[in-house]
Amino acid sequence: MPDDSVILPDPSPNLLFTGPEWDFDKIQRVFDAVQEIAIGELGLDVYPNQIELITSEQMLDAYASVGLPLMYRHWSFGKRFARDEALYRRGMQGLAYEIVINSSPCISYIMEENSMAMQTLVIAHAAFGHNHFFKNNYLFKQWTDAAGILDYLTFARDFVSRCEEQHGVAAVERTLDAAHTLMNHGVHRYARRPTLNLEQERRRGEDRRRYEEETYDDLWSKTVFSDAARIADPEGLERLKVETRRKLGLPEENLLYFIEKRAPGLEGWQRELVRIVRLISQYFYPQKQTRLMNEGCATFCHYEICNRLHEKGLIDEGTLLEILHSHTSVVFQPNYDDQRYSGINPYALGFAMMRDIKRICTEPTDEDREWFPEIAGNNDPYATLRNAWANFRDESFVQQYLSPKVIRDFRLFRVLDDAGAEALVVNAIHDARGYKEIRLALAKHYDLARHDPDIQVKDVDLAGDRCLVLAHTVHDGILLDEPSCRAVLRHVSTLWRYGVRLEEIDATTDKVLKTHEVPAD
Amino acid sequence: MNIIDRRPNPKGKSVANRQRFLTRAKGEVKDALADALKNRKIADGAGTGGKVSIPTRGITEPTFRNSSRGGRRDHVVPGNREFVVGDQIQRPQGGEGGGGGQAGNEDGGEQDAFEFALSKEEFLDLFFEDLELPDLIKRELKETEAFQLARAGFSIAGTPATLNLVRTMRNSLARRISLNRPNPDEVAALEARIAEARTRGDDDDEMKAKQELDELQRRLKRIAFIDPVDVRYNRFERHPKPNTQAVMFCLMDVSGSMTEAMKDLAKRFFLLLHVFLLKRYKQVDIVFIRHTSNAQEVDEETFFHSRETGGTIVSTALEEMMRVVKERYRPEAWNIYAAQASDGDNYTEDSAHCTEIMDQQILPSCQYFAYIEVGPENGMRTGFAAPATDLWRTYAELTEGHPQFSMRRVADRTQIFPVFHDLFKKKTEHS
Structure with missing residues (x-):
């Protein structure tokens, strides 16, 4: 139509963009505007940002490796990928608009399929909301090292693939499978006692040796005080057991930590694999404890920021409506x-x-x-x-x-x-x-x-068959799911190399309600 | 802020993990595939991939978790409309606990199925995994030995395309060092010295330096940067590759007695055979022959898609096959396979002729001959209850004394896959 009689209102000169198409310039402009509001008005404090554009297929890939940009190889990630892909292809599950990684710089993935309005929303949500939360929440500060995570993951991936070359994929898989089952029980919930430094450690060892030399008594140590003699004596046996528990640092609720440090039959590389799984689990632990707050914070931020953008005349009504539409469905x-x-x-x-x-x-x-x-x-x-x-x-x-x-x-x-x-x-x-x-x-x-079962390493029968004894503290009479519990115990015995027993003990009465046992394999 | 465009990065970061997952779940996937195939239609271009749903036995990732039954639980839920404190709610049927999820069975064996999609390649790989053409042994000895090139060290002669740069440069460097070839830095240093001496007006030094420079340049010319003795080429050896030649004859009855449903069944069978051969035996020739009361060799397109009708004389197809064999596929040199599909109708007078051709000519030269009889789709499920057809009775006599001959009946599309598997499954006990 050459003679266009419809007069469009003049678009506001301040608008950052019009229409759904995005390009790098627009993203940069929007980012700057959002940053001004986020830092200047909301007072957020964020890691430097890095925004990465990816396709939907790459998004599926990112899903599969639990949202991390690089990960060691394991079939379970393939399983996750297969499931997500099937759900996505049938349209039963949409893709997230973004994935954000708790690292410094903070990486946000945004998808190329999204409209410019969505990109605006995502930048406000992820690059500022989540980012601020990662940087400031005390749990993240205490437990995760945002600057080091990417380097650590690189190390983990390379280490696992080197192990696969050296010891075979099957052996590595077996260890990783077993360690994965204990992932939820591989975290320190409380900050540990600071470890002594090496100098103190050395002095302590010397003191002990000197004391033993000074008090050396052949007859005593070979008869009354020898382990064999103490095992024979019921009272001595009890004392020995208490002593063992103390030496091993029992009870210990971080099962993976205990296995990594104490499992009798693990080789060095297997311990390192367990450690990798444990550290990655620890990295995610704050996220599990702050899901509500983290998402709430990001959602609140994008809501405030987008509304302010509109108030300042930087985005038009259409954009705001599109943003609010997806906001309300979220x-x-x-x-x-x-x-x-x-x-x-x-x-x-x-x-x-x-x-x-x-x-x-x-x-x-x-x-x-x-x-x-x-x-x-x-x-x-x-x-x-x-x-x-x-x-x-x-x-x-x-x-x-x-x-x-x-x-x-x-x-x-x-x-x-x-x-x-x-x-x-x-x-x-x-x-x-x-x-x-x-x-x-x-x-x-x-x-x-209260959500994850409360399970601790209770004892190790070092004087007997080296059976690992775990205890589940039963709250409100809720026992463990039996089949999955047995399956996990079998994995634990793969790592421990000897039998494993799990006792379910009522929290209030201390009665043993149920015992699961898996012999050494 | 940085914006990084990751879109050009390689896709399929998860492919390796996916393969591991498939390997792990292979047993389950194959069982599930067999199940799925029973209810599956093969569209043209069989096996375009598909969804399978597998039980999660070998691929569970167990964790310690609370049992979903028993105990005292507290729930806080949104959306109260009618309840006041003290109200009692009847337990929902079939499960305990409001948010409980499904309770496991007593034996714990029942778990949610896991559903995902296989790509076409993965599907075909799994589907044809344990199938093969039997007795693929005859080999053409004289003419068409194929060769495969394999790397075998280095040589001092070759074509520029096979030049090994690393080796060549290494030799060159060694020679230059050992012969003390001056390097460009030394030349530059001397030239600088000359220039400097000239500005100083020190003629002596300038002369000396010039002489040294001449000497250096003479050596530079004498000692080449790369000498023909340095040059190395990758060497390749030709390894003879066993080249088995095989041909598959597909014989199909398209006469008037075949109903559309039967033709459909027969075509499905050949389609499957075709995909199987293409996938697993890149070198296999395929000959399509269709017949009514006379037979002709046709191309793939005509075989699968064109319509034809008429009477039935089976022996024409067998004769046509023998003609092609004599013309192009000498039995001494070729592994010959044949699959024939028909509804079993034949002129009674023709039966004796068929037996003769089969017994005398075809079967002795064939590695394997599979006969598929298609029955009416709504008829008897198993052919054995129906009266045997002319051709079935004729061929039944041949099974004795001819181990390379197999016959099966198919009355329903769901039977095609099992029968196909049965006909081409790997015979491990075979010597």
Whole structure:
């Protein structure tokens, strides 16, 4: 049509971009604008950013290696890839818009298929939201080394492939399989006692040797004090056992650590493989403990930033609507009786709680003043949130900040399911009596220590058949799933080389409820 | 900020892991494949890949996890509309615990199936894995020995294309060092000295340096940078490669008595055979012969796609096959295979002739002859309940004394795969 009678409104001169197409210039412009808001207004503190453009196929690849850019080879990653690919090809599962890696520089993958509006959303979400969280949350600070992870992964990949050349793929696979089964039990939950430095270690050893020389008594050590003599004597045997446990540092809840350090039959390279699995597991541990907060933080950031972009006239209505459309589908929370329900959506709850904190800071009600006297009406929502992001994990965050309003909005209720009782009982709903109960119960849900079975190395029968004894502390009468437990124990005995026994011990009564045993293979 | 475009990076980072996974799950995948094939239609161009769903036995990644039954559990769930404190909710049927997930069976054997898609290559590899052409032994001895080139050290003669640069340069360097060939730095240093001496006006030094330079340059000319004695070529040896020659004859009855369904079955069988041969035996010749009351050799396209109708004289096809054999595939030199598909109808007078050709000519020169009889699709599932057809009775007599002859019936498309597998499965006990 040469004579175009429709007069389009003049696009605002400030717009960063129009239309769905993206190019590198636009991304750079958007990044700068987002950065201005994120750093200048929200006060975020981020690692340097690196944005990588990938195709959907590469995204599938990235999925398969648990989101890390490089990984050693293992069939389980192939399995994950096959499943994701099948789901994706049938359209049953969309791809994530982005993957972000906790490293310095912080790498965000964005897909070429996305429109410019989506890229804007992703940059605000990943490159600033997640990035800030990675850099500031105390768990990440304490447990992960963002600057070193990529180098370590390179080392791990090369080490595994060297082992495969030297010892065969099958042998390496067997060790990795076994170590993978214990991944969830390969983390230190608490900071360890600082290890003595080498100088102190040496002096301690010398002191001990000197003491032994001074007190040397052939007759004594060969009869009364010898291991053989002590095993014969029941009291001595008991003392020997206690001593062994102390020497081995038992009880130990980090099973992989214990195996790496103490397993009698492992070769050096196998120990290193176990260590690799353990360290990677440790690297992911903070992410598992902060899913709600991490996603909430990123979602909150992109929401605030995108709205500000629009307020400043940098993006047009269409773009904002597209962004909000995908935002709302991300924070959608189906009800418990909905077919789509599969637990509480961390994006939804995290975002709602953070929005609510902002509200409490700026427009508190009397209820808020009563519940959150320290933050209500302080008029500095971003500083309040930055503090929450830095110093909490999911469990403590819910316990501290889940407000009655959010409980009412989600219409949360608590159900007690006792296998002994005939029916489930509703014992708290969103009313004045229920808020605290629901808050406490929900916080417990996010406590990984309650989520993963509580399993520790209890003992090693060094005087006998070297059987490794594990103990499962049973809370609320919930036992281990038997078939998977037996399968895991078989893997453990592959690493330990001797028999393995697992006792399920009730937390309150100390009674042994059940014992699983796997002989040496 | 950095923006890095990773799109040109190689795809398929997961391929190695995927292969490992397939190797690991091979047993299960094959079982599942066999199951899947029973219900599967082969479209033209059989085996375009497919979805398989395998039980997760060998590929589980067990972890310690809480049992989904028993104990006291607390759930916090959203979306309360009608409940007040103290309400009782009946346990959902079939499972304990609101968010529990499926409970394992008592024996723990039941697990979720794992579903994924195989590529066409993977599918065919697995599908044809334990199939082969039997008795692929005869070999043409005289003319068509094929050679394969294999690296075998280095030589001092060769074509420029096979020049080994690394070896050549290494020799050259060794020679230059041992003969003390001046390097360019020394020349440059001398030239600088001359220039410097000239500016200083030191004629003595200039002369000396010039002489040294002349000497150096003479040596540079005498001692070449690369001498013919340095040059090395990659050497290749020709290794004779056993070259088995095989030809597969596909004989199909397209007469009027064959219904569309039967033709469809026969075509499916040949399609499968065709894909199998292409996939596993790159060198195999394939001859397509179709017949009604007379037979003709046709090309692949005509064989699979064109329609024809008429009466049935089976011996024409056998004669046509023998004609082609005599013309192009001498039995002494070629491994000859044949597969014939028919509905079993034949002129009764022709049966004796067929027996004769088969017994006297075809079977003695064949490594393997498979006869597939297609029955009506809605008829008896197994052919044995139906009255034997003319051709079946005729051929049945041949099975004795001819181990290379096999016959099977197919009445339904679901039987094609099992029968095909049966006909071409690896015979390990064979000497």
